Amino acid sequence: MTSTLARNYQCSCGKPVFFRNSSCLSCGSALGYVADEGALRAMRPTQAPDRFHLDGNPSVTYRRCQNFSSAIGCNWLVRDDGGTTAPLCLSCRLSRMIPDLSYPGNGELWRRVEAAKRRLVSHLLGLGLPVVPKADDPQRGLAFDLLHSQPGMPVMTGHATGVITINIEEADDAYRERARAQFGEPYRTLLGHLRHEVGHYYWDRLVAGTxxxxxxxxxxxxxxxxxxxxxxxxxxxxxxxxxxxxxxxxxxxxxxxxxxxxxxxxxxxxxxxxxxxxxxxxxxxxxxxxxxxxxxxxxxxxxxxxxxxxxxxxxxxxxxxxxxxxxxxxxxxxxxxxxxxxxxxxxxxxxxxxxxxxxxxxxxxxxxxxxxxAEPEVTAAWGAATVAAGGPAEVAA
Known part of the structure; x- marks a missing residue:
C-alpha cells in the first residue's frame, strides 16, 4: 500500500503551522520544509552563516533554498554537504525555465505557480513516485517550463517528453475563470493543471513499454x-x-x-x-x-x-x-x-x-x-502536439 503524507504540522512550541510557512507566528522560529521527511520543521541557527539544524537534531545541517530570497519565497530546505550541494531545492530544480521577471506581474504569477508545484512535488514524493530533475536524468527526468505568452506567441499548457509547459497566466484568477467558462469546465485550478500534466509524464514513465x-x-x-x-x-x-x-x-x-x-x-x-x-x-x-x-x-x-x-x-x-x-x-x-x-x-x-x-x-x-x-525508454509518442514554445523573453531558471 502506498504511504500517506501528513499535512498537519506543528512548530516545536506546539502551535500549528502550515505547509507554506517559513516562520512560526507564535514563537518566531524559522521553519523549513524537509522534502525527504515530508515534514515542516523548526530550525535553529548554527555558527556558520545561513546554516541551520533541525530543532532537536544538531547533527545534520541545512540551508534554505536559494529561491527563499526570490519572488517565490520558497521555504524548502537543502541538506548541506559541505559546499557541493545544489543551491536550489528539488522543487525549484525542476523549473527549467522561469518567466521574464521584468514583465509587470510575472513575479506574483511565478510565486503562485511555484507554490502549487511544491504542493504537487511533496505529494508525489509522499506517494513514493520518482521525481528526478531532467538536468540529472535527461532521458527520464522531469522539468517545468513556466512561461508567459507574448504577442503572437501564445503559450499552451501541456507536456512533451518529460517537459511540462505551464502558461503562468493560469495563476491569474480572472484569466483562469474566463477560460473555465469558455470551455464549460466545472473545475479549473492551477494545482489541477499540474496534476493533470504530470499524469502524462507518468504515463511515459510507468506505463509506456511496460x-x-x-x-x-x-x-x-x-x-x-x-x-x-x-x-x-x-x-x-x-x-x-x-x-x-x-x-x-x-x-x-x-x-x-x-x-x-x-x-x-x-x-x-x-x-x-x-x-x-x-x-x-x-x-x-x-x-x-x-x-x-x-x-x-x-x-x-x-x-x-x-x-x-x-x-x-x-x-x-x-x-x-x-x-x-x-x-x-x-x-x-x-x-x-x-x-x-x-x-x-x-x-x-x-x-x-x-x-x-x-x-x-x-x-x-x-x-x-x-x-x-524494467522502466521503459521515454519516447516522443505524442510530442509537441499540445505545447507551444516560449518566446524570447523567457529565460532559463
Missing amino acids: EWLAPCRALFGDDREDYAAALKRHYTQGPVQGWQRRYISAYAGAHPWEDWAESWGHYLHLRDTLDTAQSFGLVADAQWLEGHERQEPSVSPFKPSDLWREDHPTGAEFLTLLHDWVAVTCVMNEMSRAMGQPDFYPFVLPAAAVAKLHFIHCLIDAHVRGALG
Whole structure:
C-alpha cells in the first residue's frame, strides 16, 4: 500500500503551522520544509552563516533554498554537504525555465505557480513516485517550463517528453475563470493543471513499454488513436455522447491519453485531500493500512465489482479510500454552499471511472513495491502536439 503524507504540522512550541510557512507566528522560529521527511520543521541557527539544524537534531545541517530570497519565497530546505550541494531545492530544480521577471506581474504569477508545484512535488514524493530533475536524468527526468505568452506567441499548457509547459497566466484568477467558462469546465485550478500534466509524464514513465500498457489500453482505450484529430473533434463537436457514464470529466472522453491524465489528476486530488483530512482528524485513522479491521459503512456507493480487479490485494483498502472520499466531499460541498462558493468537488464518480482510479492505485502500489519491472525508454509518442514554445523573453531558471 502506498504511504500517506501528513499535512498537519506543528512548530516545536506546539502551535500549528502550515505547509507554506517559513516562520512560526507564535514563537518566531524559522521553519523549513524537509522534502525527504515530508515534514515542516523548526530550525535553529548554527555558527556558520545561513546554516541551520533541525530543532532537536544538531547533527545534520541545512540551508534554505536559494529561491527563499526570490519572488517565490520558497521555504524548502537543502541538506548541506559541505559546499557541493545544489543551491536550489528539488522543487525549484525542476523549473527549467522561469518567466521574464521584468514583465509587470510575472513575479506574483511565478510565486503562485511555484507554490502549487511544491504542493504537487511533496505529494508525489509522499506517494513514493520518482521525481528526478531532467538536468540529472535527461532521458527520464522531469522539468517545468513556466512561461508567459507574448504577442503572437501564445503559450499552451501541456507536456512533451518529460517537459511540462505551464502558461503562468493560469495563476491569474480572472484569466483562469474566463477560460473555465469558455470551455464549460466545472473545475479549473492551477494545482489541477499540474496534476493533470504530470499524469502524462507518468504515463511515459510507468506505463509506456511496460507490462501495464496492454491492460491500460483495455481500460482507457487505444492511445495510438490520432491525438490531434481527437482533440480537434472534441473542440469542434463537443464531448462524446454519454460521457457522464464512462469518464471522470467531459475532457477525459477526448482521447485515451486525456482520460488517463484526467483520472490521474483526480486520483491525486483524492489522495492529497484525504491525507489532509486524516491529518486533521476529519476521517478515521489509518489503522486499516496495517491490516486492522475497520467497519464498513452500511450503505456503500461502490462495491468490489466496480474495481479494476476485484481480486487485487489493494481492493478493500481502495474501497475504503473511496468511501472516505465520498463522505468528505459531500460535507465539503455543503460547507462550500454554506459560504456561497462553488462546490468543492463538482464531479460524480461513475463506476467506469472508479475502475480507472483503482488501476492507477494498483500501478503506484506496484511501483512502490518494486514490482513494475524494467522502466521503459521515454519516447516522443505524442510530442509537441499540445505545447507551444516560449518566446524570447523567457529565460532559463
